[in-house]
Amino acid sequence: MDPLDALRNAISSKPPYCTGTIPITDDNGVVYYRKQEQAGWLDLSRATEGDLEALVQACEPATFGLEQRDVLDESYRKAWKMDRTNFAPRFDIGESHLVERIRAQLLDARDNTKGIKAELYKLNVYGKDSFFKSHKDTPRSDTMFGSLVVVFPTPHEGGALVLRHAGQEWTFDSAAVLREKEQRSMAYIAFFSDVDHEVTVVTSGYRVTLTYNLFFESGESDHPASDVVPVAFKDTVFQTALTSALEDPNFLPKGGCLGFGLSFKYPIKRGQSLTSLRKISKMLKGNDSMIKHVCEQMKLPTTLNAIYQDKYRETKILVDEIMNMGDGEIEGLLDLLAEYPHNGRLIYDYGEEPPRTWHGPIEERSIGILWVTPLTTYSHFNSPYVHYGNEASLGCAYGDLCLTVKVGPYENRRGSIESL
Numbered sequence: 256m257d258p259l260d261a262l263r264n265a266i267s268s269k270p271p272y273c274t275g276t277i278p279i280t281d282d283n284g285v286v287y288y289r290k291q292e293q294a295g296w297l298d299l300s301r302a303t304e305g306d307l308e309a310l311v312q313a314c315e316p317a318t319f320g321l322e323q324r325d326v327l328d329e330s331y332r333k334a335w336k337m338d339r340t341n342f343a344p345r346f347d348i349g350e351s352h353l354v355e356r357i358r359a360q361l362l363d364a365r366d367n368t369k370g371i372k373a374e375l376y377k378l379n380v381y382g383k384d385s386f387f388k389s390h391k392d393t394p395r396s397d398t399m400f401g402s403l404v405v406v407f408p409t410p411h412e413g414g415a416l417v418l419r420h421a422g423q424e425w426t427f428d429s430a431a432v433l434r435e436k437e438q439r440s441m442a443y444i445a446f447f448s449d450v451d452h453e454v455t456v457v458t459s460g461y462r463v464t465l466t467y468n469l470f471f472e473s474g475e476s477d478h479p480a481s482d483v484v485p486v487a488f489k490d491t492v493f494q495t496a497l498t499s500a501l502e503d504p505n506f507l508p509k510g511g512c513l514g515f516g517l518s519f520k521y522p523i524k525r526g527q528s529l530t531s532l533r534k535i536s537k538m539l540k541g542n543d544s545m546i547k548h549v550c551e552q553m554k555l556p557t558t559l560n561a562i563y564q565d566k567y568r569e570t571k572i573l574v575d576e577i578m579n580m581g582d583g584e585i586e587g588l589l590d591l592l593a594e595y596p597h598n599g600r601l602i603y604d605y606g607e608e609p610p611r612t613w614h615g616p617i618e619e620r621s622i623g624i625l626w627v628t629p630l631t632t633y634s635h636f637n638s639p640y641v642h643y644g645n646e647a648s649l650g651c652a653y654g655d656l657c658l659t660v661k662v663g664p665y666e667n668r669r670g671s672i673e674s675l
């Protein structure tokens with residue numbers, strides 16, 4: 256197989272989510288709640304119709320974010336919500352070891368000390384005819400990477416979570432999963448927040464969930480997920496494909512630059528400081544993290560870059576730092592970005608002629624890239640990324656980034672591969 260095709264195949268589509276079940280114990284289905292002066296509680300592991308109706312009475316209709324506003328529109332989302340100031344679940348996220356499971360199953364399995372925080376967000380009730388159409392979850396800060404939904408075993412039908420990403424689709428029918436379990440359990444699903452997802456119509460009963468926002472935390476966790484068997488990453492396949500490519504004298508014979516369009520989006524704060532790309536490179540998800548790990552292990556210099564286009568969409572510029580662009584479009588992008596510290600370079604496809612512009616000699620300020628995975632969209636740092644979100648946009652937007660990997664000429668890399 257052509258080495259480039261082998262590399263592409265090796266970046267297989269690991270699903271952007273993980274799921275599982277948690278056994279019900281004496282009290283982990285109990286939720287206390289209040290509405291103004293009234294208080295109540297129920298046990299969601301054995302709730303009656305009356306308990307659930309009382310819970311709904313204490314909830315409010317659920318809104319969602321449409322660009323900058325929170326809106327109530329029952330043709331887009333029909334459900335109830337309770338804010339976290341108004342309820343307290345007995346379910347203890349720490350005791351459940353869910354964070355360790357998410358670290359092992361969803362994130363890079365080897366990085367089992369990465370600090371993760373799960374912050375309780377809402378209680379939601381989906382009754383008969385409830386649903387939530389396709390949306391992405393609004394990033395609440397630049398360290399938020401995912402969402403976690405815990406579904407209680409209240410009898411219901413429908414209300415499956417359908418996820419779509421990069422042309423693929425997955426369905427998690429928690430009601431069916433819980434119905435089939437012998438031991439009474441809760442179900443959970445954690446997914447990256449930039450994945451499109453929808454809740455299908457509940458046809459009977461009540462679907463009650465807790466939602467959590469997942470954040471990376473700086474500092475290392477003291478509890479590596481030692482008892483959790485990680486879902487294997489396809490990193491050995493990628494490493495093998497990359498080794499074969501480097502051993503092939505026809506593959507970038509004179510050396511060059513490999514480009515990987517990322518599989519996921521990352522929240523970029525508006526007006527973010529210049530060092531932010533380095534910070535983001537520590538928070539890569541799924542395949543993106545795997546590519547970086549493997550390349551670094553193989554001693555290939557790997558950088559996370561951002562790409563900007565000029566006003567006329569003719570030139571694309573690769574930079575080492577995110578630029579604080581404000582809201583306007585930039586005309587003399589190349590002039591601006593070539594300056595320190597952005598180190599902007601004009602990009603063109605490997606094998607083609609470097610572009611000619613009116614900017615004098617261009618060679619040293621341009622770079623040919625052999626794209627292993629394509630860049631699908633370009634940077635939109637100055638516009639809110641989430642159109643339909645679960646909350647109105649906060650100060651973050653997702654931007655499009657790429658990893659670039661420097662590969663030496665064939666002559667030089669022979670020795671280094673053998674010594675691996």
Ligand SMILES: O=C(O)CCC(=O)C(=O)O
Pocket residue numbers: 379387392404416452454464466645
């Ligand atoms: O209930 C679910 O499974 C997902 C809900 C959701 O997408 C949200 O609240 O943003």
Ligand SMILES: [Fe+2]
Pocket residue numbers: 390391392402452645
């Ligand atoms: Fe959502």
